[in-house]
Amino acid sequence: xxxxxMGAAALALMAGAVHAESPTASKRIALSNNYAGNSxxxxxxKTYEETAQAAVADxxxxxxxxxxxxxxxxxxxxxxxQNMILQGYDAILLNAASPTALNGAVKEACDxxxxxxxxxxxxxxxxxxxxxxDFVEMGRQEVEYVASRLPEGGNxxxxxxxxxVSTDDAISKGIHEAIDTKYPQFKIVGSVHGDWAQDVAxxxxxxxxxxxxxxxxxxxxGGDGYGAAEAFAAAGRPTPLIVMGNRQDELKWxxxxxxxxxxxxxxxxxxxxxxxxxxxxxxxILAGEDVPKDLTVPFLTITQADLDEALKTTPxxxxxxxxYTLEDAQAVIAGAK
Numbered sequence: 001x002x003x004x005x006m007g008a009a010a011l012a013l014m015a016g017a018v019h020a021e022s023p024t025a026s027k028r029i030a031l032s033n034n035y036a037g038n039s040x041x042x043x044x045x046k047t048y049e050e051t052a053q054a055a056v057a058d059x060x061x062x063x064x065x066x067x068x069x070x071x072x073x074x075x076x077x078x079x080x081x082q083n084m085i086l087q088g089y090d091a092i093l094l095n096a097a098s099p100t101a102l103n104g105a106v107k108e109a110c111d112x113x114x115x116x117x118x119x120x121x122x123x124x125x126x127x128x129x130x131x132x133x134d135f136v137e138m139g140r141q142e143v144e145y146v147a148s149r150l151p152e153g154g155n156x157x158x159x160x161x162x163x164x165v166s167t168d169d170a171i172s173k174g175i176h177e178a179i180d181t182k183y184p185q186f187k188i189v190g191s192v193h194g195d196w197a198q199d200v201a202x203x204x205x206x207x208x209x210x211x212x213x214x215x216x217x218x219x220x221x222g223g224d225g226y227g228a229a230e231a232f233a234a235a236g237r238p239t240p241l242i243v244m245g246n247r248q249d250e251l252k253w254x255x256x257x258x259x260x261x262x263x264x265x266x267x268x269x270x271x272x273x274x275x276x277x278x279x280x281x282x283x284x285i286l287a288g289e290d291v292p293k294d295l296t297v298p299f300l301t302i303t304q305a306d307l308d309e310a311l312k313t314t315p316x317x318x319x320x321x322x323x324y325t326l327e328d329a330q331a332v333i334a335g336a337k
Contacts, residue, residue: 023287028063029279030089032080034097034121035072035162038197038223039247040272043319044095044120048275051323061283063089072162074101081105084114091115091282093275096123099166115285119278120270121165129291131278133270133299135167139174139219142243143183145266146217149241153185154216157208157240159194159201159228161221167270168193171221189213194224198249202227209235218242222269223319225250245269246300246320251311258307267302267310273323280329292336 031048035041045066052064067084069076074097082105084092092109096102096118103125106116110127119131146156158175161168172191179186190208194201201224209231218228222245232239239257244250244267257263274297285291300320302310314320324332 022058022060024061024283025059027061027090027283027286028088029061029065029091029093029282029286030084030087031064031066031093031095031275031278032077032084033066033068033095034077035095036068037072037195039249039317040196040223040245040269040319043272043321044275047273047321047323048093048279051276051279055279055283061286064279069097072097074098078102078105081109085109085112089114091117091286093278093282094118094123094128095275096121096166098164099124099169115282117278117282117285119274121167123166126293129281129285129293129295131274131281131295131297132167133274133297135170135270136174136177138268138270138299139171139176140178141174141268142171142219143175143178143186145243146186146219146241147183149264150216151185153183154187155189155213156186157205157212157215157218157228158188158191159205159218159220159224160191161194161196163193168221175219186217189215194221194227196221196223196245198223198227198247200224200227202231205231206234209237214238215240220245223247223250225267226253229253239263241265243267244302246271246302246310246314248311248314248316248318248320251302251307251314251320255307255311258304264304266304267320268299269319270297271300271322272319273321277324277329277332280324280326281333283326284329284333289333290337291333295332295336297332 077097106125116128122130190212192204205228225242225244226249246267246269
C-alpha cells in the first residue's frame with residue numbers, strides 16, 4: 001500500500017512539474033471558425049478539440065476553446081473575435097470568412113495584445129500570422145495532372161468552394177493561371193460554387209450540365225468530386241476525369257470505379273489537422289518563440305497507388321487527415337526561418 005501511495009504522489013508531483021514547466025500554462029487560446037457545413041470542417045474541429053483537450057489536461061495551456069459562427073458571415077465572425085478580446089483570450093486561431101473583411105477586428109485584437117494566427121482561410125492584416133498550403137500551386141497541380149492524362153485537351157468544368165473565401169480564390173487562380181500560361185488546349189466552359197460539400201456540388205453541377213458541351217475533366221477544391229460524379233451519372237453523361245479532394249465518399253466511389261472499369265484519377269487537399277498545427281504555432285508564439293508571419297505546409301496528395309491505404313484509414317463520412325504535434329510545429333517554424 002505504501003509503495004502505491006508513493007507512486008501516486010510521484011505521479012502528482014510529475015504532473016505538477018509539467019504544468020509548472022510550461023511557459024504557457026496560464027494562457028488561454030480560442031478558435032474562431034466561420035463554417036462547419038462539410039466533412040472537412042467537421043474533421044478540422046474534431047482534430048483541434050483532441051489536440052486542445054490533451055494540451056489542457058497536460059497543463060500546457062489553461063484553456064483552448066472552439067467557437068463556430070452559425071452562418072458564414074464576416075460581421076458575425078468579427079463580433080465573435082471582439083467577444084474573444086473582451087473575454088481575455090491570449091491568442092485567437094482564425095479560420096476566416098474573408099481575407100480582408102475581418103482585418104479591422106484582427107487589428108483590434110492585435111492592439112489589445114492578443115496574438116492572432118489565421119490558418120486555412122487566412123487574413124491579410126499584417127499583424128496576424130498565416131498558416132496555409134500554397135493553394136495557388138494546388139490549383140496548378142490539378143491542371144498539370146489533367147494535362148498529363150488528357151494531353152489533347154478539351155472542355156473543363158470548375159467547381160469552386162465558398163464564395164469570398166481566400167482559399168477558393170487562390171485555388172481558382174492557380175487553375176486559370178495554369179490554363180492561360182501553359183495548357184491552352186483546355187477551356188473552362190462552366191464554373192459553379194459547391195461550398196466544399198457533396199450535396200451542394202451535386203445540385204450545382206446538375207443545374208449547369210444541360211447548358212454545357214462535352215466535358216472531359218472536372219477541376220475541384222475538395223468535397224465536391226463525388227457530387228459531381230453523381231450529377232453526371234444522373235444526367236446520363238459520360239463520367240469525365242474528376243480530381244478528388246480526399247473525402248471518404250470520393251475515395252470510396254473512386255475505388256469502386258477503379259475496380260469496375262479501371263477509372264484513374266488523383267486526390268489532393270489541405271489536411272484538416274492544420275488546426276492542430278495552428279494550435280501549436282499559437283502556443284509557441286505565446287511562449288515567446290520567434291515565429292515568422294507566414295508558414296506553409298504541404299497539401300495531402302493521394303495517388304492511384306495510395307488509394308486503398310487512404311480509404312482504409314479514412315473514417316466513413318470524414319476526410320483523409322494528419323494531426324500535427326509540437327515537434328511538427330517547431331519543424332515548420334524552423335523551416336520558415
